[in-house]
Amino acid sequence: MKKKSGIPIHDEELLATVLAVFEEILYTLREHRNGDFGYYDNADLKRLLNVSDSTLFRIRKSQHIPYVKIGRKIFYPKSFFKNTLKK
Known part of the structure; x- marks a missing residue:
């Protein structure tokens, strides 16, 4: 191996x-600091929807909202909520 x-x-x-x-x-x-991060985390989504941990868990498990799990954190795509709210 050469140095x-x-x-x-x-x-x-x-x-x-x-x-x-x-x-x-x-x-x-x-x-992310500029607000361009394309995902909400659990805390953001609970605040946005005004729901509890257990309600968010039930919604997620019923497959009504898409999510990505990275390690122990769960992220929800902002685009889904923007498109859903436009309808």
């Missing part, structure tokens, strides 16, 4: 990948 500027090549590739991931995270956070 370039004192850093092993595979470490440079890893560093480039980590930096790319951080750039994407920063971009997403900036968009």
